[in-house]
Amino acid sequence: MSTEAVATRLKQIRQCEGYTQRAFAEMLNVSLRSYRNYEYGERDLPASVLVDLYELLLVDPVWLIRGTPMSVPPAAYPLQPRHAILKPIRS
Numbered sequence: 001m002s003t004e005a006v007a008t009r010l011k012q013i014r015q016c017e018g019y020t021q022r023a024f025a026e027m028l029n030v031s032l033r034s035y036r037n038y039e040y041g042e043r044d045l046p047a048s049v050l051v052d053l054y055e056l057l058l059v060d061p062v063w064l065i066r067g068t069p070m071s072v073p074p075a076a077y078p079l080q081p082r083h084a085i086l087k088p089i090r091s
Contacts, residue, residue: 007041009064014039017057028052 014024025035028049037043045064053059062068 003044004041005067006045006065007039009067010045011039013053013057013059013064027056 014021017024019027021035021039022032025032028035029052030038030049034043038045038049050061050064053064054061
């Protein structure tokens with residue numbers, strides 16, 4: 001696992017969803033400083049952030065870590081994503 005590759009994919013997700021770093025950090029319940037460390041590849045993502053990304057945005061954690069999708073698509077899991085009721089906070 002390349003920390004830089006994970007950081008790049010994390011940034012892609014944030015930008016595709018239309019969030020600022022601050023808003024994305026708030027959504028993930030981490031400090032802005034911690035989030036920036038993840039996005040700049042200075043720290044590994046904790047499991048709690050991987051879980052939140054999946055539950056909020058249905059981000060495949062295997063894809064985020066390895067760059068390849070998991071064998072069973074996330075849509076096959078019986079979870080109702082919470083992001084359906086959330087709107088991006090732009091600041």
